[in-house]
Amino acid sequence: MLTNNPAVHTPVWRRHGMLLLLALLYTNTFIGRQIMAVMIEPIKQEFDASDTAMGLVSGLAFAGVYAFFGLGAGRLADRMKRTHVLAASALIWSGTTLLCGYATGFVVLVMARMLVAIGESAVTPSSISMIADLYPANRRAFAISCFSTAPTLAVIIAMSAGAWVVENYGWRTGFILVAIPTSLIAAVILMVKEPVRGTWDHPQETQSASLSLLETLKSLWDLRPYRYLIFAAGLSTLGANAYGMWNATFLVRSHGLDLQQAGILAGFVGGGTAALGMLFSGWMTDRLISAHPRWQLLIPQFGHGMGIIAMTTYLLWPADSTMLLFGHQVPTAMIWCALNGFFSVWWVGPCFSMITRLVSPDSRAVAMACQTVLVTLLGVGVGPLAVGALSDLMAPVLGAESLRYSLLFGCSSTLLAMIMLFVVTRVSQPAKPREAAILV
Numbered sequence: 073m074l075t076n077n078p079a080v081h082t083p084v085w086r087r088h089g090m091l092l093l094l095a096l097l098y099t100n101t102f103i104g105r106q107i108m109a110v111m112i113e114p115i116k117q118e119f120d121a122s123d124t125a126m127g128l129v130s131g132l133a134f135a136g137v138y139a140f141f142g143l144g145a146g147r148l149a150d151r152m153k154r155t156h157v158l159a160a161s162a163l164i165w166s167g168t169t170l171l172c173g174y175a176t177g178f179v180v181l182v183m184a185r186m187l188v189a190i191g192e193s194a195v196t197p198s199s200i201s202m203i204a205d206l207y208p209a210n211r212r213a214f215a216i217s218c219f220s221t222a223p224t225l226a227v228i229i230a231m232s233a234g235a236w237v238v239e240n241y242g243w244r245t246g247f248i249l250v251a252i253p254t255s256l257i258a259a260v261i262l263m264v265k266e267p268v269r270g271t272w273d274h275p276q277e278t279q280s281a282s283l284s285l286l287e288t289l290k291s292l293w294d295l296r297p298y299r300y301l302i303f304a305a306g307l308s309t310l311g312a313n314a315y316g317m318w319n320a321t322f323l324v325r326s327h328g329l330d331l332q333q334a335g336i337l338a339g340f341v342g343g344g345t346a347a348l349g350m351l352f353s354g355w356m357t358d359r360l361i362s363a364h365p366r367w368q369l370l371i372p373q374f375g376h377g378m379g380i381i382a383m384t385t386y387l388l389w390p391a392d393s394t395m396l397l398f399g400h401q402v403p404t405a406m407i408w409c410a411l412n413g414f415f416s417v418w419w420v421g422p423c424f425s426m427i428t429r430l431v432s433p434d435s436r437a438v439a440m441a442c443q444t445v446l447v448t449l450l451g452v453g454v455g456p457l458a459v460g461a462l463s464d465l466m467a468p469v470l471g472a473e474s475l476r477y478s479l480l481f482g483c484s485s486t487l488l489a490m491i492m493l494f495v496v497t498r499v500s501q502p503a504k505p506r507e508a509a510i511l512v
Contacts, residue, residue, distance in 0.1 A: 087206045090264060094199040095219050097162055097257045101192050102226035104169050104250050105134070105452070107234040109317050110335045111243040113324070118243075119178040123467075123475075127460030133182045135453025137189035139445045145194035146441025147285050150434055154198045155266045161198075162258035165191030166251045173247035197441040204428040204436055205267035210358060212428060217354025217421030224346035224417070231320060231339025235332045270433030288435050292442060297500040298430045301423055302443040304492035308376070308419050309451030311482020314459040315383070316342070318479060319409075325472045327391045327403045341406050345413035349375070352414075354421030368422050369497050375418025376490045380483050382412035387479050419489070455482075 112126050121129075149157050168187035175181035199219060207215040237246045283291070292298055319342060323334035353371055360367035389405035396402075424440075431439040462478035470477060 087267075090206060090267070091203060091215060091218060093257070093260060093264065094158075094202065095222050097158065097254065097261070098195060098199060098219060098222035099225050099229075100250065100254050100257065101162075101165055101195055102223045103230045103234070104165070104188065104192075104247075106223070106226045106230035106316065107238070107246050107250060109320050109338070110231060110235040110238050110331060111246065112317075112321055113331060114238060114243050115178075115181070119181075121178055123460040123464045124457065125178070127457035129178070129182050129185055132453040132457045134185050134189045135448045135451075137186040138193050138448045138452070141190050141193040142197075142441045142445035142448070143285065143289070143438065146197040146438040146444075147288075149194055149198040149201055149437035149441075150288075153266065154202050154437070155261050155264060157194050158198050159258040159261045161191050161194040162254045162261065163191075165195075166254040166258070167191075169247055169251035169254070173244040173251070175244075193441075196444045197437040197439075200424060200428065200440045201269075201433075201437040202266055204433070205269055205271040208272045209425070209429050210362065213357040213361075213421040213425035214351070214354040216424045216428075217350045220354075220417075220420045220424065221347045221350050224343045224350060224413075227316060227343030227346070228339040231335040231337075231343065235320070235335025235339075239332050283435075285438070288438050289442070292431065292435065292439055295430060297496050298427060298439065300492055300496045300499060301427060301430075302446050304372075304489045304496060305419070305423055305443055306446040306450040307485050307489035307492060309447045310455045310485035310489075312416055312455075312486070313451035314455030315479055315482045317456040318459055318475060322387075322475050322479060323403070326476045327405070329403075337402065337406055338409075341410050342413040345410040346417045349414035350417045350420055353418040354425075357422045357425065366497070368426050369493055369500075371422050372419035373490055373493055375415045376486050376493075379412050379416035379418075380486050382408045382415060383483055383486075384480065386412055387476055416486070419493075450485075455485075 108129075115121065115129070116123075116126050145157070145161070165188060168184060168191055171184040171187065172181060175184055200216065203215050203219055204212060234246055234250075237249060319338045320331070320334040323329045323337060324331060327334075329337070353375060357368060357371055360371070386405050386408035389403070389408060391403065391405075393404040394401045395404050424443075427439055427443060428436055459475070459478045459481055462481060463475045466474035466477060
């Protein structure tokens with residue numbers, strides 16, 4: 073046991089408190105993303121925009137800027153105090169989200185969304201880097217899963233409370249209300265002490281801090297398991313994020329629900345089950361990899377397979393099939409929406425945890441930034457835009473049902489992610505735990 077490790081003597085409440093703070097920041101920034109799902113129809117009507125244009129403002133405009141600044145943000149997190157990087161990012165995000173609420177035209181809104189991406193670009197790489205220093209590898213998948221439930225919690229809040237705010241007070245008010253809490257979180261982050269970098273790693277596993285960004289990127293690219301793993305993550309989110317962005321609109325168009333009903337169902341059913349699935353898969357991974365490391369990738373594979381089945385069934389389920397739930401008629405298809413939410417996120421905790429074990433402590437933020445940039449480009453950028461464009465393309469033939477069939481695009485991207493994870497298993501050697509200490 074590494075008795076000289078300062079993390080062993082760190083109070084448990086302090087580690088968990090830091091994790092909670094990071095998760096709160098991540099949740100709020102994702103509410104800013106996901107609330108766009110219930111803003112699509114009112115923004116489209118106000119600015120007379122097409123589905124393709126809405127795919128642009130909800131996805132590609134944000135993702136392009138995020139990708140441009142993402143690697144630089146990761147580099148800053150690897151070289152500077154991460155709490156300072158996070159606090160600055162949170163303040164930028166808060167201010168630019170306020171600008172979205174005061175947009176006077178569609179072009180102004182697109183520009184404001186691009187500025188939001190700058191503030192958000194450092195949140196994930198900085199946070200995952202800190203979590204890897206808070207928890208040893210045999211506890212890390214569950215800790216990362218707790219952090220990564222933020223998007224699913226954001227879906228619940230954005231689709232339910234967000235839908236109510238947008239329907240009753242307008243989409244501009246939604247942006248303004250979302251912007252306020254992040255500035256308060258930034259102030260708290262500045263007052264906490266971040267963990268020592270590389271706490272749970274052996275000294276020889278730390279690279280020289282003098283490596284340039286290009287040298288760091290080259291060393292990461294040469295690491296074949298990491299390379300294929302981030303491609304698998306990107307493909308996993310390609311269809312999943314598009315589905316998350318368009319799901320409420322799909323329920324309005326294909327199942328005849330009003331915006332508030334659709335937002336509540338998509339949020340609580342899809343988001344709630346996803347949160348449970350993410351926590352369960354992280355918990356299960358930490359326990360099973362002790363018996364055999366292969367579970368690190370088998371768990372995501374199984375989740376993807378079940379997710380494809382559930383997603384296909386959900387999208388093709390007839391609209392006239394309903395059930396009574398708490399006195400309200402609800403589409404029976406929501407059963408399959410719940411199953412998809414539970415299984416489709418099983419890749420997050422295991423894959424993120426594997427990344428932190430593959431790379432050295434002083435390149436983790438850049439490694440996570442690469443992964444997040446790719447995920448954002450494909451999932452936030454290409455995904456919603458592709459589904460919107462496919463919907464517009466099929467609309468002359470299928471009418472309002474065009475969105476139903478364009479969302480099937482996500483199943484093909486998930487299948488490709490499964491293939492990529494299989495490649496990871498072929499190029500990886502069984503990982504040996506780096507830590508000898510057990511967190512108590």
